[in-house]
Each structure stands twice: as structure tokens, then as C-alpha cells.
Amino acid sequence: MPFSMIPTTWQPLAAAFVLAGLWLLSQHAQTLPTGRTLVFALSIGIALGVVLQRTRFCFYCHARDWLQRDDPRGILAIALALAIGVVGMTVVQSSWVANPQAGQLPPEMHIGPVSWVLVLAGLAFGAGMAVSGSCISAHWYRLAEGSAVAPFALLGTGLGFAIGFHTWNPLYSAAVADAPVVWLPQHLGYGGALALQLGALALWCAWIWQRHVQRRSAGAPAMQPQKARDLRSLWQSLWTGRWNYALGGALVGLISVATIVRMRPLGVTATLGSQVRGALQQRGWVPERLDGLDGFAGCATLPQESWATPNALVLAGLVGGAFVASLASRQFTPRRPTGRDALRGIIGGTLLGWGAMTGLGCTIGTLLSGGMAGALGAWVFGAAVLAALWLDFRLQAWRLR
Numbered sequence: 546m547p548f549s550m551i552p553t554t555w556q557p558l559a560a561a562f563v564l565a566g567l568w569l570l571s572q573h574a575q576t577l578p579t580g581r582t583l584v585f586a587l588s589i590g591i592a593l594g595v596v597l598q599r600t601r602f603c604f605y606c607h608a609r610d611w612l613q614r615d616d617p618r619g620i621l622a623i624a625l626a627l628a629i630g631v632v633g634m635t636v637v638q639s640s641w642v643a644n645p646q647a648g649q650l651p652p653e654m655h656i657g658p659v660s661w662v663l664v665l666a667g668l669a670f671g672a673g674m675a676v677s678g679s680c681i682s683a684h685w686y687r688l689a690e691g692s693a694v695a696p697f698a699l700l701g702t703g704l705g706f707a708i709g710f711h712t713w714n715p716l717y718s719a720a721v722a723d724a725p726v727v728w729l730p731q732h733l734g735y736g737g738a739l740a741l742q743l744g745a746l747a748l749w750c751a752w753i754w755q756r757h758v759q760r761r762s763a764g765a766p767a768m769q770p771q772k773a774r775d776l777r778s779l780w781q782s783l784w785t786g787r788w789n790y791a792l793g794g795a796l797v798g799l800i801s802v803a804t805i806v807r808m809r810p811l812g813v814t815a816t817l818g819s820q821v822r823g824a825l826q827q828r829g830w831v832p833e834r835l836d837g838l839d840g841f842a843g844c845a846t847l848p849q850e851s852w853a854t855p856n857a858l859v860l861a862g863l864v865g866g867a868f869v870a871s872l873a874s875r876q877f878t879p880r881r882p883t884g885r886d887a888l889r890g891i892i893g894g895t896l897l898g899w900g901a902m903t904g905l906g907c908t909i910g911t912l913l914s915g916g917m918a919g920a921l922g923a924w925v926f927g928a929a930v931l932a933a934l935w936l937d938f939r940l941q942a943w944r945l946r
Contacts, residue, residue, distance in 0.1 A: 556872045567591065567865045570858075577853050585807045586855035590862020593800055593811075594686055598867040599874065600793025603683040604908045605674040608934045613941075617757045622794030624746050629798030630917030631742050635735055637805055638918065645730035645738075653809050655843050655915035657905045658724035659922045662716045667929025670900030670907065674930070675937035677701070677893025680908045681901060682813045684894075685860065689867035691879025697890025698897065699817070705898020706814075706821045706846070710831040716903065717836045727921035738919045784874045801917060808855040810918065812910030813863070814901045815845050815856040823848030843905030843915075 567587065574583035596602065600622075607619025638651045650656055657663070674680050677698040679687060684702075688695040729738035804811045825831040826848065839847050871877040882890075901907040904926050906915065912930070915923030 556875075556877065560869045560872045563865050563868055567862065570861065574853060574858065579853075579855075582807050582855055583853055583858050586858035587862045589800060589804055589811075590859035591866035592862075593797075593859070594689065594863035594866025594868075595870045596788075596793060596796045596800065597682065597686045597863070598690065598870040598876070600788040600790065600796070602793045602797055604680045604912075604930070605678065605683065605934065608931060609938065611753070612935055612938045615757055615760050617753045618790040620753060621750055622790040624750050625791060625794035626798035626801070626913065627916050628743060628746050629795060630801045630913065631739065631746075631919070633798070633802030634805070634917040634919070635730075635739050637802065638730070639735050645728070645735060646732075648731070650726070650728055650731070650842070651918065653842055654728075654805075654918040654920070655810050655812070655906055655910055655923070656726060656728045656918055656920040657841050657843050657911070657915070657922045658721050658726050659925055660720040660724035662720045662724070663904055663922055663925055664929045666900045666904030667926040668900075668933045669896045670904060670926075671930040671933025672937070673705075673893045673896030673898075673900060675893070675934060676896060677890055681897055682863075682907065682909045684897075685813060685863050686867035689864045689877075690871045691877050693880050693882035693886040694890045694893075697882070697887045698894035699890075701891040701894020701896075702814075702898035702901070703817060703821045703894075704891070705895040705900070706818045706902045707825055707831065707898075708895065709899045709902030710822060710825065710835060710846075712899075713838060713903065714832060714834075714836050717838070722837060729919040729921060742916075742919065786874075797913075798917075801913060810910070810914035811859070812843075812856060812906055812914060813860060814907050814910060816849075816854065816860055818846035818902060819848050822846045841905055843910060846902065 571584045571587050574580050574587060577583060602622070603619075604623065607623055610616040610618070611620040634654075638645075638654070641651050642649055670680075677684070678694060679698070681699075681702055684692070684695040684698045688699065729741065732738075733741060801811045822831065826833060839845065868877070897907070901910075904911050906912075908927075908930065912923050912927045916927065
């Protein structure tokens with residue numbers, strides 16, 4: 546029987562069961578030595594899962610809407626999230642490192658080396674998004690929606706991490722070891738770095754909007770105007786369709802800033818990477834020594850002795866929150882995967898995993914958290930990802946001619 550023909554009366558019970566499970570998990574985490582931080586991580590994950598699912602916040606989809614369909618709302622939402630995060634992180638970091646030009650980097654912020662290896666990682670990650678149809682964070686919340694591709698993409702991501710551990714030492718010797726680690730406030734001061742990043746984002750957004758207006762004037766389809774809503778329809782809209790793009794960008798930015806109040810910057814690959822690394826190292830299938838890797842800030846892959854880590858609790862909350870949100874909005878639509886789904890997921894996920902391991906994070910860890918912290922590497926990684934997507938969309942357009 547097709548899933549769409551199965552009665553949906555079980556869905557409220559399933560949502561209640563998941564919420565009860567998350568509550569029990571929080572109660573157990575509370576008893577552990579770092580319990581308050583773990584509960585905070587779980588809460589942040591739930592909030593992030595709901596926001597990502599309800600706003601369809603996805604770097605690949607937003608880039609596709611802009612580059613292929615001339616709909617700039619998603620890409621502007623990403624810029625809004627970065628702008629809010631840059632302001633918030635500047636406030637937080639200035640309380641940690643009073644003099645940014647003294648040579649000290651803020652602890653645990655995702656500020657990594659800048660080299661051609663980072664560009665290569667960004668290109669691979671962008672290609673992985675194009676093949677699999679999402680970035681890693683989107684695959685996590687789509688897993689909770691019953692996506693047929695997401696399980697294979699996340700499996701492929703683990704494979705990509707394994708390959709990345711094998712290629713890390715040669716790449717480190719070739720370029721990463723001597724690459725500069727550039728933190729913009731260290732060179733420009735907090736005010737200069739803030740002005741440069743917000744100014745660049747503002748100019749980019751202005752160019753995007755002007756380009757959209759010019760294309761619309763030339764006859765391209767325009768966005769549909771939004772109708773005014775009363776309170777009842779506004780409440781109903783929370784669980785139908787999707788939330789406003791700008792609301793999604795603002796909430797993602799605020800969640801990212803709130804995360805560093807109690808724990809490391811936001812990321813979604815550390816647990817997966819550390820589990821893959823630990824399992825393979827026990828079997829001697831990856832080098833025991835990964836040169837310099839654990840000394841860099843980013844989505845750390847050092848094997849953990851316990852599952853109870855903040856990053857693992859963020860992921861548990863993200864998937865649980867997205868599952869409840871997808872049930873409430875009737876967007877839980879699983880289907881049986883095809884061979885094409887599996888192949889897309891494995892190949893795309895492998896590229897995503899290799900890019901995330903080599904780039905020390907994904908679009909959440911390296912681009913979002915790093916960019917908010919003022920890391921030059923974040924903008925380099927983001928530009929490489931966007932370049933790969935632009936090339937893919939141009940190739941698609943060329944094939945259709």
C-alpha cells in the first residue's frame with residue numbers, strides 16, 4: 546500500500562512519543578557531569594530542527610532558487626543569518642579577547658587555515674550538494690521527513706570522511722601546514738572587521754536585488770505578492786507551507802549566536818566524523834596520526850569516549866524537532882528509495898563528507914559559524930561552494946538547450 550494511502554491518525558501519537566523520548570533524554574542528560582550543557586545542546590538542536598524544517602532553510606535549495614529561478618529570498622535569508630551572527634559574535638568575542646590584535650585567537654571558534662586545499666574542499670562540497678540535492682544539515686532534517694535520499698547521503702558522508710582521513714596527511718604537507726590562519730578582527734580590529742563584513746554582505750544583497758529587479762523588468766516571472774493575514778490564519782500558516790524566508794534567516798542567526806553562550810560554535814558533522822574516525826582507527830584502516838588536524842578549530846573529529854557530547858545532543862534534537870515539525874505540518878512523506886536515490890545519495894554524500902572533513906566543517910560549521918566569527922576561510926569556502934553550484938546549474942541549462 547502506498548504511504549499516502551495510510552491513515553494519518555497515528556501521527557499525533559508518533560509526535561507525542563518523540564517528544565516524550567526527547568524529554569526522557571534531557572532528564573538522563575541532566576544527571577551526567579556536564580548535564581546542563583547537554584540539556585542546552587538538546588534544546589538548541591530541537592529549536593534548530595523546527596526552524597530548518599519549517600523554513601526549508603537549505604543552502605543548496607536557496608542557491609538553486611536564486612541562480613535558476615531568479616527567486617532571491619532564500620539567498621538573502623542566508624545573508625541575513627550571517628549578518629545577525631556577525632554582530633552577535635562580535636559582541637561575544639570582544640568579551641573573550643579584549644585586544645584582538647595581540648595575537649590570540651578566540652577559543653574554539655571555527656577559524657581555520659586558508660589555502661588551495663580549502664578551495665578544493667569547498668568545490669567538492671558544492672558538487673556533493675548538487676548531486677545529492679542538499680547540504681549535510683538539510684539531509685539531517687530531511688531524514689526526519691522520510692527522505693529517500695537522505696539515509697544514503699549520510700552514509701556516503703561517512704564514507705567521504707573515511708577517504709578524507711586518508712588524504713589529509715599528504716594535503717597537510719602540501720599546503721595546509723604553512724597556510725595562514727586569518728581572523729579578520731586580528732588585522733582590522735573588531736570595528737573594522739564588522740564594517741567590512743556587513744558592508745560586503747550589504748553590497749552583495751544590493752547586487753542580488755538589483756539583478757532580480759532587472760530580470761523581472763525584462764519579463765521574467767515575478768514573485769507572488771504576499772497577502773495580509775489575520776491572527777488565526779497566521780497561526781494556521783505555522784503548520785502549512787513554509788515559514789517566511791527572512792524569519793528563517795533571522796532565527797538561524799540568533800540560534801547560532803545563542804549556541805556559543807554555553808558550548809562550542811554550531812556544527813553538524815563533528816559526531817559523525819569522530820564516530821567514523823574512531824571505528825576505522827580501531828581497525829587500523831586510517832592513519833593513527835593525522836598531522837595537525839586536532840590542533841585546528843572546526844568540527845573536531847577526535848574520537849569521543851562517550852556518546853553524550855553537545856554535538857551529539859544537537860543532532861538528536863535536530864532530527865527529533867524536525868520530525869515533530871514535519872508531522873505537524875503534514876510534510877512527513879516517506880517513500881521507498883529507488884536505485885537512483887541510493888546512487889545519488891552515496892556519490893553526493895561522499896563528496897560532502899570529503900569536503901567537510903578536508904574543510905574542517907560544512908556549510909553550518911565552516912561557512913556559517915566561521916563567517917560569523919570573522920574567519921577569512923569561511924568566505925573562501927562559501928565562495929568555492931557557490932562557484933561549484935553555479936557551474937552545475939550552467940551545465941544543466943546547457944544540456945537543456
